[in-house]
Amino acid sequence: MDVYGFPAWLRVEHWINALFITLMVRSGIEILATHPKLYGRDDSRPGSEWARFTRKTMPKDKLYDTLDEEESYSPIISLPGHRNLGMGRHWHFFVAIGWVLAGVTYVALLFATGQWRRYIPTSWGILPQAWHDLLTYLSFRLPPHLPGEPFDALQKLAYALVIFVLAPVAILSGLAQSPAVDARFPWFLRLWGGRQRVRSLHFFVLLAFLAFTAVHLLMLAVWGWGRENSLMIFGHGDAPVGGLWVSLVIIAAIIGVNIAVTVWSLRRPRMVQRVLGAVVMALRRALLRPATSHQHYPKAAVAAQHRVNGKPPDSDTYKIMAVHDFAPWRLTVGGLVENPVVLTLEDLRALNTRQSQCVLHHCIQGWSSVGEWTGLPLRDLLDLVRPLPEARYICFLTMQDNGRDEPSAPGEGHFYEIIDLELAHHPQTLLAYEMNGEPLPIEHGAPLRLRLENQLGFKMAKWIHDIEFLSDYRLVGDGMGGWREDNVHFDMEVGI
Amino acid sequence: MARPEVMPLGGSQRERVRARLRSEHTVCRACGGVDLVIGDALFLGFVFHSEPTDAYMIGLTCANPSCPARYTGIRLRAREFLDR
Numbered sequence: 001m002d003v004y005g006f007p008a009w010l011r012v013e014h015w016i017n018a019l020f021i022t023l024m025v026r027s028g029i030e031i032l033a034t035h036p037k038l039y040g041r042d043d044s045r046p047g048s049e050w051a052r053f054t055r056k057t058m059p060k061d062k063l064y065d066t067l068d069e070e071e072s073y074s075p076i077i078s079l080p081g082h083r084n085l086g087m088g089r090h091w092h093f094f095v096a097i098g099w100v101l102a103g104v105t106y107v108a109l110l111f112a113t114g115q116w117r118r119y120i121p122t123s124w125g126i127l128p129q130a131w132h133d134l135l136t137y138l139s140f141r142l143p144p145h146l147p148g149e150p151f152d153a154l155q156k157l158a159y160a161l162v163i164f165v166l167a168p169v170a171i172l173s174g175l176a177q178s179p180a181v182d183a184r185f186p187w188f189l190r191l192w193g194g195r196q197r198v199r200s201l202h203f204f205v206l207l208a209f210l211a212f213t214a215v216h217l218l219m220l221a222v223w224g225w226g227r228e229n230s231l232m233i234f235g236h237g238d239a240p241v242g243g244l245w246v247s248l249v250i251i252a253a254i255i256g257v258n259i260a261v262t263v264w265s266l267r268r269p270r271m272v273q274r275v276l277g278a279v280v281m282a283l284r285r286a287l288l289r290p291a292t293s294h295q296h297y298p299k300a301a302v303a304a305q306h307r308v309n310g311k312p313p314d315s316d317t318y319k320i321m322a323v324h325d326f327a328p329w330r331l332t333v334g335g336l337v338e339n340p341v342v343l344t345l346e347d348l349r350a351l352n353t354r355q356s357q358c359v360l361h362h363c364i365q366g367w368s369s370v371g372e373w374t375g376l377p378l379r380d381l382l383d384l385v386r387p388l389p390e391a392r393y394i395c396f397l398t399m400q401d402n403g404r405d406e407p408s409a410p411g412e413g414h415f416y417e418i419i420d421l422e423l424a425h426h427p428q429t430l431l432a433y434e435m436n437g438e439p440l441p442i443e444h445g446a447p448l449r450l451r452l453e454n455q456l457g458f459k460m461a462k463w464i465h466d467i468e469f470l471s472d473y474r475l476v477g478d479g480m481g482g483w484r485e486d487n488v489h490f491d492m493e494v495g496i
Numbered sequence: 497m498a499r500p501e502v503m504p505l506g507g508s509q510r511e512r513v514r515a516r517l518r519s520e521h522t523v524c525r526a527c528g529g530v531d532l533v534i535g536d537a538l539f540l541g542f543v544f545h546s547e548p549t550d551a552y553m554i555g556l557t558c559a560n561p562s563c564p565a566r567y568t569g570i571r572l573r574a575r576e577f578l579d580r
């Protein structure tokens with residue numbers, strides 16, 4: 001006699017979890033598609049990947065960027081598919097919030113009701129029993145359940161591992177990929193062996209969930225699909241026919257939700273961005289924004305080759321500026337400020353503050369690199385121009401025209417990104433004009449780029465020529481807070 | 497600090513650029529001045545996707561101090577100014 005049973009809350013949690021896992025896996029694969037390579041080292045050096053999920057080869061005689069390396073996967077395996085990192089991220093984080101809340105509730109109820117005993121063994125004797133059960137399965141027979149329990153020893157151990165090891169590792173290895181968390185707590189990232197190792201581990205978590213699901217479904221079939229589903233649907237095993245039919249309805253509903261959110265994301269991405277973004281961004285602002293970067297990587301960690309995302313301005317004006325070492329370049333700083341200025345590169349260098357920081361760069365695509373950046377702390381520029389009280393945002397306008405310069409990016413117009421004024425006061429928010437001890441290279445944003453060490457790379461505008469202080473970010477472009485937000489539906493607040 | 501991407505020209509390379517400017521009657525686009533100082537070269541072929549793989553930009557500076565746009569340049573292929 002099973003003393004634990006299948007109480008209603010446990011059954012509801014099970015099916016919610018099943019839905020969430022399908023959405024997490026598919027949106028996770030979408031995120032993987034944007035940089036379908038896995039590395040062991042944090043420089044993500046081209047060619048050093050230990051796994052690749054793409055057949056693309058890159059040119060040797062032309063600069064390519066990581067947008068050229070992106071893959072487009074089918075919506076059958078990824079949410080929403082067709083190269084939609086922005087949508088994939090919204091779903092991954094939105095569902096993650098729900099999944100974590102459901103998981104915390106589930107574990108709390110397990111302990112509150114004493115149901116934890118169904119999963120957590122209280123004796124080492126379970127290990128030889130589980131081994132014996134495995135041998136029994138391998139000889140195509142079914143092992144006995146533990147006395148008074150719903151599972152055999154091997155099942156019990158498998159569930160305990162998924163609930164109390166795999167799920168926490170999934171959450172923590174996801175968090176360890178947050179630039180805000182890693183910038184504030186570099187030791188936490190070191191605990192996992194680095195940014196690319198934890199990304200690889202997160203991928204193994206995905207494989208583990210897929211493997212668990214496959215074995216779980218197989219075992220249901222072996223033990224009796226109808227009876228097992230009757231237990232998980234009605235709370236008793238006495239209605240196998242009903243269990244069979246209702247389980248098929250539930251599976252159809254899970255597939256239906258997946259299809260619906262996929263179609264919604266592909267047809268109305270702006271709406272998905274606004275609706276899911278409202279939830280996700282609020283939580284990110286509250287939890288991750290307070291994380292201030294305190295990174296001091298050793299110079300030995302600097303990557304020999306730092307990948308790029310985005311191609312430089314392909315205009316004669318820019319090329320002539322570059323050949324003259326940017327002597328003709330001017331930085332205009334204006335908008336809602338008391339003291340608008342126009343500065344040359346020499347002026348910027350001559351401003352008395354000069355700050356260097358050796359930090360880990362996190363691209364939204366998942367690759368990383370360590371570089372040393374030198375320039376003017378943004379807060380010192382604020383001291384110079386004195387923002388008016390109504391100024392709340394800073395817009396960085398660049399010389400990059402995406403329609404002209406970036407064949408691998410959908411959308412037209414000049415690249416810009418907007419941050420809120422509060423971020424400008426972070427100690428490692430920098431206008432960089434040098435990289436690794438040399439003038440900022442053209443492909444990395446010469447002559448001036450932004451560094452925001454607790455955010456993802458795309459916010460750090462390159463090839464800047466104009467900085468405007470604004471009261472509202474919605475006044476610019478499509479009003480979403482930047483070129484990538486407008487055109488590829490990225491989120492504006494990117495602490496993860 | 498010198499920008500590593502910018503390559504200083506040698507005497508013979510400079511001469512070839514000068515000959516080219518003369519043969520094409522190149523003048524300053526801003527003021528029409530003929531006195532253009534030849535500067536450094538920037539390799540365009542790798543970083544800029546629209547450029548042929550052997551393209552360079554040669555920096556030119558108008559010597560007229562009252563010129564409104566002194567900084568300009570001329571685009572050349574490697575064989576047009578580099579030593580063989």
Ligand SMILES: [Zn+2]
Nearest residue numbers: 524527558563
């Ligand atoms: Zn002139």
